[in-house]
Amino acid sequence: MTTTQTGATTAISTTAISTTASPTSAGPAMESATRATASTGTDEQAADPAPPALTGERADLLANLARRRAFLRFTVQNLDDEQASRRTTVSELTLAGLVKHVAVVEQRWLNFVLVGAAAFDGDMTAREEEFRDGFRLLPGETLAGMLDRFDEVARRTERIVAEVADLDDAHPLPVAPWFEPGASWSVRQVLLHLIAETAHHCGHADILRESLDGARTMG
Template identity: 85%
Template sequence: MTTTRTDATPATPATARPAPTGERADLLASLAQRRFFLRFTVQNLDDEQAGRRTTVSELTLAGLVKHVAVMEHQWLDFVLVGASAFDGGMAARQDEFHGGFRLLPGETLAGVLDRFDEVARRTERIVAEVADLDDAHPLPAAPWFEPGASWSVRQVLLHLIAETAHHCGHADILREALDGARTMG
């Protein structure tokens, strides 16, 4: 059994589990592929380019990477502790986006990518350690969730795959507007 620290990161078990196989491996590989596409989209950019708005949207390439990392971290907190991972509601989550989809003074693309990779490693550890992909928690009350619905670990992973792919499409548009590079087509 794995113990949980107060930061909702699982402690290292006495004996490490073997690498995931089967469905767990497939879900993690699919998520990793989407993360790769997002990372690929920001390759060879400097901080100014990664932080530049290239459309009428507030989105920036670095901001999308930050958002995906925050979202993934919070959803894995949900896997560990349930709906309390979302205490404070969406306003609190928006604050976690560090001022929106942009780099703040002192932040760098390299730092954002390091955090992105750290969150990915955490996700892989948690998915390897969770007892069952069918383990579920009730979702927090929100207009976009069906009242009383619960999500399993599997549903959280599918959601993360879809959301990351969704943001890869945004990133591709932003990158093409920035310098003409097309990473998804």
């Protein structure tokens, strides 16, 4: 990891950031992935042989998503729970909360790849407090625990994308004001959405971390 430092501000070279999980690594078959629990995003242990390493569009999409995750993970390095939960701007966003939110969103969208709009049952009408809880550490939760979940969700995504029949496979979107009525999203569109969503929150995280101690990931 190469860094350049000026005063209290540390700028991290984007070329030095590596991902925590290889986007070309394959995993258990789709049957194993469908046994994943919606509450934790983890899968039951399976002994299925690994399929060949991915190439082409799937590998490119997963590599792009993994790169965005790596930026977010790097931004929260060396923080304790208090620092990661601190509001450093006028926003209510926190660094730990962003990690938690990104993991939850990715998990739910991969559930959508598996089962369609049923993956979002109840989410569209959730109370405001429940929504806000997805952006902050609750009692008993830690930054380390959120990062473990973040990595588990990433590995699950890679297994599902490796085994899905076709990136064009699509499901109708749930009914919500922010979705076009009657629209469907393919696996490809889900991955593109997750890349954009994660990159969006990487920008938030960079501002929060710089406001906390001057460190910058993308400066």
